[in-house]
Amino acid sequence: MDKGYEKEKFETIKIKSSVAKRFRNYCRIISKSQSMTLKHMVDFFELNGVSPEDNLGTTISSLKRQITQRTNAVIAIIKNIEKIHHKPTTAILQSLFEETAHLEKEEEVFDFQSPKLSTENEELDYFKKVYRQSQESNQQRIQAATMLFKKLVFVRNSFGTGHYRLNISKEQMAILKQKLTDVHHDNSTEIGS
Known part of the structure; x- marks a missing residue:
């Protein structure tokens, strides 16, 4: 039962x-x-x-054989992709890395010179000199501006408002421009010169 x-x-x-x-x-x-x-x-x-x-085929073993064949086909496809796509790409990348490593070895090594050491007194003298030069150039600008103001003359217009006229010659104006442009180039940037 x-x-x-x-x-x-x-x-x-x-x-x-x-x-x-x-x-x-x-x-x-x-x-x-x-x-x-x-x-x-x-x-x-x-x-x-x-x-x-x-219909599952003649037997389960035939079904198992079909699955094994499909699995082998998938493995073959993956190996083919690896051979065709990945290996050439890897080889290209490897050659690029070798090339950059080779170029790095060939590069010249630029040696920066060691800086010139100076004492505190030398630096102090340098900055005092620069300060004096800037004071002198400022004094020259003040003198030039004062001279310009002295040469200004107020002129009345018969129609409208009056205006100021600068009473200097062309030569004096050229000299004044030259002094103002040269003032900026008096300072040197190197220590000790």
Whole structure:
């Protein structure tokens, strides 16, 4: 008797006699009752999501062989991609790295000269000199501006407002411009010169 199904009653199913003979022979081969064999078959189809009309090939081993062939084909494709795409790219990058390493070795090493050391007194003298020069140039600008203001004359217009006129010659104006432009170039930037 089938375990767990002892109290259930039997039902009759109408099937063709040739199919019934095959089914009974199959039940004897696997040593199960007809009810349990049919139950296991239905469970198999439901569990695996397979229809009895689906053809899985001749056997499960043939299905396994097909999966192995597909897996081998995928591996071959990946190896081909690696050979065609990745290895040349890697070789190009490697050659670029070798080239840059070679160029770095060939570059000249520029030696900056060590700075000239000076004492505090030398630096102090230098900055005093620069300060005196800037004071002198400022004094020259003040004198030039004062001279210009002395040469200004107010002129009244008969129509409108009056204006100031500068009474100096062209030569005096050129000399004044020269003095103002030369003042900026008097200072040197090197220490000690």
